Amino acid sequence: MNLITLELTNELPLRWEKIRQALQANATDACLLAGNANIFYAAGRVFGGFVYIPAEGTPIFLVRRPNNLEGEQVAYIRKPEQIPDILRERGMALPKTLLLEGDEIPYSDWLRQAAVFPDATCANGSALLRTVRSVKTAYEVEQMRESAHLHAEVYKQIPSLYRAGMTDLELAIEFERVLRRKGHLGMVRIFGSTMEVIPSSVLAGANAAAVSPYDYSLGGHGQHASLPNGANGTRLAEGMTVMIDSGGNFNGYIADITRTFSIGKLPQQAYDIHQVSLEIQQALAEAGKPGAVCEDLWKLTLQIVEKHGLTDCFMGSEQQAKFVGHGVGIQLNELPVISDRNRAPLQINQIIALEPKFVVAGVGTVGTENTFVVRDFGLEKISMVEEEIIDLNKNS
Amino acid sequence: MNLITLELTNELPLRWEKIRQALQANATDACLLAGNANIFYAAGRVFGGFVYIPAEGTPIFLVRRPNNLEGEQVAYIRKPEQIPDILRERGMALPKTLLLEGDEIPYSDWLRQAAVFPDATCANGSALLRTVRSVKTAYEVEQMRESAHLHAEVYKQIPSLYRAGMTDLELAIEFERVLRRKGHLGMVRIFGSTMEVIPSSVLAGANAAAVSPYDYSLGGHGQHASLPNGANGTRLAEGMTVMIDSGGNFNGYIADITRTFSIGKLPQQAYDIHQVSLEIQQALAEAGKPGAVCEDLWKLTLQIVEKHGLTDCFMGSEQQAKFVGHGVGIQLNELPVISDRNRAPLQINQIIALEPKFVVAGVGTVGTENTFVVRDFGLEKISMVEEEIIDLNKNS
Numbered sequence: 093m094n095l096i097t098l099e100l101t102n103e104l105p106l107r108w109e110k111i112r113q114a115l116q117a118n119a120t121d122a123c124l125l126a127g128n129a130n131i132f133y134a135a136g137r138v139f140g141g142f143v144y145i146p147a148e149g150t151p152i153f154l155v156r157r158p159n160n161l162e163g164e165q166v167a168y169i170r171k172p173e174q175i176p177d178i179l180r181e182r183g184m185a186l187p188k189t190l191l192l193e194g195d196e197i198p199y200s201d202w203l204r205q206a207a208v209f210p211d212a213t214c215a216n217g218s219a220l221l222r223t224v225r226s227v228k229t230a231y232e233v234e235q236m237r238e239s240a241h242l243h244a245e246v247y248k249q250i251p252s253l254y255r256a257g258m259t260d261l262e263l264a265i266e267f268e269r270v271l272r273r274k275g276h277l278g279m280v281r282i283f284g285s286t287m288e289v290i291p292s293s294v295l296a297g298a299n300a301a302a303v304s305p306y307d308y309s310l311g312g313h314g315q316h317a318s319l320p321n322g323a324n325g326t327r328l329a330e331g332m333t334v335m336i337d338s339g340g341n342f343n344g345y346i347a348d349i350t351r352t353f354s355i356g357k358l359p360q361q362a363y364d365i366h367q368v369s370l371e372i373q374q375a376l377a378e379a380g381k382p383g384a385v386c387e388d389l390w391k392l393t394l395q396i397v398e399k400h401g402l403t404d405c406f407m408g409s410e411q412q413a414k415f416v417g418h419g420v421g422i423q424l425n426e427l428p429v430i431s432d433r434n435r436a437p438l439q440i441n442q443i444i445a446l447e448p449k450f451v452v453a454g455v456g457t458v459g460t461e462n463t464f465v466v467r468d469f470g471l472e473k474i475s476m477v478e479e480e481i482i483d484l485n486k487n488s
Numbered sequence: 489m490n491l492i493t494l495e496l497t498n499e500l501p502l503r504w505e506k507i508r509q510a511l512q513a514n515a516t517d518a519c520l521l522a523g524n525a526n527i528f529y530a531a532g533r534v535f536g537g538f539v540y541i542p543a544e545g546t547p548i549f550l551v552r553r554p555n556n557l558e559g560e561q562v563a564y565i566r567k568p569e570q571i572p573d574i575l576r577e578r579g580m581a582l583p584k585t586l587l588l589e590g591d592e593i594p595y596s597d598w599l600r601q602a603a604v605f606p607d608a609t610c611a612n613g614s615a616l617l618r619t620v621r622s623v624k625t626a627y628e629v630e631q632m633r634e635s636a637h638l639h640a641e642v643y644k645q646i647p648s649l650y651r652a653g654m655t656d657l658e659l660a661i662e663f664e665r666v667l668r669r670k671g672h673l674g675m676v677r678i679f680g681s682t683m684e685v686i687p688s689s690v691l692a693g694a695n696a697a698a699v700s701p702y703d704y705s706l707g708g709h710g711q712h713a714s715l716p717n718g719a720n721g722t723r724l725a726e727g728m729t730v731m732i733d734s735g736g737n738f739n740g741y742i743a744d745i746t747r748t749f750s751i752g753k754l755p756q757q758a759y760d761i762h763q764v765s766l767e768i769q770q771a772l773a774e775a776g777k778p779g780a781v782c783e784d785l786w787k788l789t790l791q792i793v794e795k796h797g798l799t800d801c802f803m804g805s806e807q808q809a810k811f812v813g814h815g816v817g818i819q820l821n822e823l824p825v826i827s828d829r830n831r832a833p834l835q836i837n838q839i840i841a842l843e844p845k846f847v848v849a850g851v852g853t854v855g856t857e858n859t860f861v862v863r864d865f866g867l868e869k870i871s872m873v874e875e876e877i878i879d880l881n882k883n884s
Contacts, residue, residue, distance in 0.1 A: 303555055
């Protein structure tokens, strides 16, 4: 199997060049990628092994398995200790400074990889790689568009999946089935060793306020103490909202979408607060031009929330998340984070999910989440599906 | 929310005592648990934060989030740097030697946690904790039995899910739906930073021989280069086998089951080789008494494989896995591993999945996988569902 498909022949060198430029700007000789997210980014596919990228020259794919990859980049290894010999055979200097994936590889892997290069000073390259990956290539933007499109198509089917008397979990399961039938790969990559992803987060009624061990916008009680996240078996009943949040991974790139549904008619307050979520997204979409500072977007968000007197129920009630958006791509939670004290400016072709959500006591959560591309004119929405609260009782 | 439920009031102290004894045997003052698997083990639920377990005394649950946990063990923190003050407040000595989860936490987390205890010598405690967790308490064995029972019940439904003309992926999706409806939590924990789990691995026909980047028994081409694992869209056709492997997580404890199905009648050779898988499981179940050495069980396996002349197609054909079984529990791949050079003896109440599998050229994979408890008399099978190859054409 030829490692680099025709489709990626021109694409991967663009990514390598972005990494090389970041290495050079960082005065570092090379990086060694070991995690599946970065290997997929640099090689266009996941394999067991490493990608070595020098600040000048061509990357090498150091493959442990599978045993059927071919290409001029490929060198087979049984263990990382063989890497220096492979570099020497190819006439490449050993690095004096080397970045390893310090936020993603275990401590023991770091020790072993660092020991392979005893003459190199090793540093943590995770932030650099996440920064590089946050700005998508044109091809990646297209992959994100495709994933967001397929994901939105599944959201359109939700009203047809609802049956009166269902639980939140039963609806989640039917939704997940349609996701998979549409081509969802069945798994979503996430950054952070204690972050875990369930196939979909469906929050109904009082479960909206359940506090979470995870750094998500909202939590949900879940089904079991071993995985306290998402639906908890709440029977969907008149006057409740049902919020469905999921990561749509159809091609290795993950779109993030949330929509709110109702069972029957809600108190007017719920519709009003839902509009504030749309207002925030609209305001951030206009303000989110290249150069806009993440912290300023967060402050703009809080201004709108405060203007409507909704501070106490924004992004949770019992426990509140302190961000309104985050990058998405190969992982569900990429850079940048739209939060306080993040002075990073938006860059063109970053892709961001914005998820202003509110907990409405006695009703559930309201709000939406959309995936956007940073364009010259601001944020372009790529998750196109009805944003108003759809009454499932009317539409089923 | 009281952190320790009545059910776990007597259970958790048993686990703490096992860890304390291991710490004492290792002449170590304490361990700091940070990963979800070990936090669930020590606290009976997942939270964001840490569990600190001293070699003598009571553990402390250092909770960052959620904000509603109560109990005498609980101390709230915003960051790990607050831990020493909490220990001092409780009259506990700071550790001079400390185990951290070196195989599971990222390098940067290790640095930060180690810096919290500047006077302590930190060492990698992952192997110790995995060894402790490999021997289940009576309660854990019951949890595994329950998970295996529910998982087996779902396997019984597979013939009713098949429709002529289906692809492997379509069957996988219906299987996953029934798993979820039976109570599967939707996620399976696994050890190893590059291991990734899809909801089910369904291998049909030629996809059986596809080589994998992952350290699984078999691989499968998958749907996309970003996740090369499992079903690849093969249309199920007369004369093929369909092997369905999945981790059943119904309560935080994961049973591992594989069954082989056929579409119509197979060549006699396929049935004959399938019997060798059953023969290996039977032989290992009898030999697998406490004290039996893992390597000896692996050699016994190879003897049976060689006796039947099947060395070239055992555990893969193009690429062969070098183990026949592995521990299961909170993670899909626990200790012990039944493989070469593992001189560890089996211990009573370990739980092991045995998965002797063969690739039959032109047909697919055959074999089964069962989950067993190590008992005085050998291995007790807890995954009770038909083991012969069921013809889906006849039974649908």
